[in-house]
Amino acid sequence: AQRVTQPEKLLSVFKGAPVELKCNYSYSGSPELFWYVQYSRQRLQLLLRHISRESIKGFTADLNKGETSFHLKKPFAQEEDSAMYYCALTGPGSARQLTFGSGTQLTVLP
Amino acid sequence: ETGVTQSPTHLIKTRGQQVTLRCSSQSGHNTVSWYQQALGQGPQFIFQYYREEENGRGNFPPRFSGLQFPNYSSELNVNALELDDSALYLCASSLVGAATEAFFGQGTRLTVV
Numbered sequence: 001a002q003r004v005t006q007p008e009k010l011l012s013v014f015k016g017a018p019v020e021l022k023c024n025y026s027y028s029g030s031p032e033l034f035w036y037v038q039y040s041r042q043r044l045q046l047l048l049r050h051i052s053r054e055s056i057k058g059f060t061a062d063l064n065k066g067e068t069s070f071h072l073k074k075p076f077a078q079e080e081d082s083a084m085y086y087c088a089l090t091g092p093g094s095a096r097q098l099t100f101g102s103g104t105q106l107t108v109l110p
Numbered sequence: 111e112t113g114v115t116q117s118p119t120h121l122i123k124t125r126g127q128q129v130t131l132r133c134s135s136q137s138g139h140n141t142v143s144w145y146q147q148a149l150g151q152g153p154q155f156i157f158q159y160y161r162e163e164e165n166g167r168g169n170f171p172p173r174f175s176g177l178q179f180p181n182y183s184s185e186l187n188v189n190a191l192e193l194d195d196s197a198l199y200l201c202a203s204s205l206v207g208a209a210t211e212a213f214f215g216q217g218t219r220l221t222v223v
Binding site: 004006009043044045046086088095096097098099100101102103 | 145150151158165204211
């Protein structure tokens with residue numbers, strides 16, 4: 001069965017400090033990994049996905065197949081990064097349903 | 111381009127009743143997926159509709175059913191409501207089969223009392 005684990009429900013860092021949100025997954029095969037973000041009073045939206053290998057709003061995430069991890073990182077956190085972050089995966093097949101982790105609430109302190 | 115819209119935004123129902131939630135997909139998207147998000151949890155996949163047929167289903171009982179209409183909008187129906195059905199129900203639209211982004215609606219908050 002596929003599963004996504006985000007071990008930290010809450011994470012607080014100071015502005016300008018590095019931040020890492022952890023995500024581990026279990027999946028038999030080659031999944032596609034995503035990070036979704038939900039800012040206060042906004043809808044869930046895609047932040048980035050591993051196949052794009054891009055940096056969005058200064059965030060990057062590297063897929064480590066050996067450790068089955070997809071941690072989200074940013075070298076210098078900003079107050080506007082405060083939000084709920086969800087790691088998710090999908091597998092092959094036409095439905096491509098997303099399996100989400102339980103989320104990490106990031107608070108960036110001034 | 112219009113985004114994904116869901117109605118109603120909030121709903122209170124009594125245990126045993128039936129409920130219908132509605133979703134309009136983003137312009138150009140032909141697939142609608144529904145997710146249930148319990149408090150403190152991530153969204154959990156209920157099912158997906160494509161070409162007006164169910165195209166995948168998560169671990170939810172048959173009393174959760176859906177419809178998709180020719181304009182790609184969708185309904186989620188839940189019969190015989192239970193207290194544990196209280197959750198935020200999210201709709202997401204996308205293009206089937208492609209590695210494209212799923213766009214989410216704001217959700218419908220269902221409370222079963």
